[in-house]
Amino acid sequence: MKGILKLAYKLLVNDKAKFTALLLGITFAVFLMMFITSMFVGVLNHASSTVINIGATIWVMDPAVQTVSNSVGMPDYVLDAVRSMQGVKYAVPLYSGGALVKLADGTYQSVTVVGLDDTSLFGRPELLEGKIEDIYAENGFIVVRDAEFSKLENPHIGSELELNDNRGVIVGIAKVSTSGLYGTPTLYTTYERAVQYIPNPRYTISYVLVEPKSFSDVQKIKQQVQSLGYLALTKEEFMQRTADFFIYQTGGGTNILIMTVISFIVGLSISGQTFYTFILENLERFGALKAIGTKSRDLVGMILFQATFTAFTGYGLGVGLCALLIWLARVRLPSYAAMVTYTNLAIGFAMVAVIAAISSYVGIRRVLKIEPFDIFRG
């Protein structure tokens, strides 16, 4: 079989024009599909940035919350109630909200303010500069150095800012694993300072962050929170809930699905048509091979090999091109929202496998139908 596959390989790659067209078709389709889904995954990931960066095991929230950035305030008794629940090791409040910072030139820049529990500072970011205890200093804020950092005019330790007509002082510069979705700088401070500086409705706790005593307590805690009229989600569930919102309630998922189907159709059309033309052009020669004594299964093997080789070479090129462009984009925009995940890769792989299967099926049908007698008849 090895020699026959080499024969199939040479027949394929020596026809440079068609092989190039086949590769371009599949590469382009894979690139489109990968890039679109990677961007969407990146957006979803950034949408859950607070959940990822804080890192709590369980998040307690109002049942109306759909995404982490749209919290609904909860009364203080919820925190007390959660703390007294069975299976809870500890529970702390978290504030998450928006504010306006007045810049030196008099313009305003919106920021995301995260208020950490005053006692534990649970969910604190990793500091690049400064000391975490300085967050307790008067008007102390920690700023995140991400792609949005420059929007606050690149502050340094000691920089002052005016936040909702209150004075703030930068006491630390931090980094986080994931930047936010909305392009606003992020400031960390204590919970008490956050609710003091930012005008709030009656209820101020955005989330209650819970650490269970053990993993087996998670379900029990969720049931107790539910009986209280609130919702408890694990970190992964909260990220999924946020993703579901963007997928199903914003139309984003439908658009991505449409674009993926279009890229699939483009790939299938170009490569299927080109491969079919390649088979048609060589049909008489395949018939001659049959006459000489090639078994049908060997011919099927040759065509499957050609289709599979082309498809997966195109897949590799498409994935590589996508990764290259994302890398180039990140050189300019460090928080560029695109991520190649195993799911993206698997979807792309499946798509290419279907293209290869359909293309080879069409070719195989034609080749198996041709009778060697037709070669003699001309």
Add this chain to the structure above:
Amino acid sequence: MPQVAIQAKGLEKWFGEGEAKTSALRHVELETYFGEMVYIVGPSGSGKTTLLSVLSGILKPNAGSVLVEGTDIWSLDADALADFRLNKIGFVFQDFHLFPRLTTAENAAIPLILKKKDWNESIRHAINYLEIVGLKGRADLPPVKLSGGEQQRVAIARAMVSQPDILIMDEPTASLDGDTGNAILSFVHKNILNVNRCIVVVTHDSRIYEFASRILHMEDGRLTGTQKGAA
């Protein structure tokens, strides 16, 4: 007494059914022997190509049998028949059917590759046969760089590379000018034909009759006569 290469008995072949039924072979019986070059001649539509296809294991007859070296080829299953063609029969087609994207040597090596021989060894063997057919130094060229006569020689090298006992040639001069056709058949007669090989040629071309051992005339699906050839 020469040994029988192909023996056909009571061959019937028709296409279509009912009113559309057309008989291509009508009770054809023939024997060919090793060491002879048999021509099957006749007007278009007389059944020459159908007979050649039936004799070479490509087209199944509706009735009758074909024994090649004593084996009833139409009693073999599809795989065994393919193996039989690969091992026992060499084909030279009217339009050569060479792969334009392969080199001359790769084209000539195809039967050995199909027999799962080592690639490099197959190419070396094919180059030897290209030398035999007078194409030394052309092994790395694609067929499109060769003349019609040279392409036909490549086709002959491909047919002969696995050393089959029987060579089937379908209108071998139809795509060639008179001189080239003559030269090709002369070459086959001198260099390919031997006491252990039988060559069956279907042709319209009376200019190459001089190389035939026997000429079988066909008309309307029947063998209508045998003529001793000049060779």
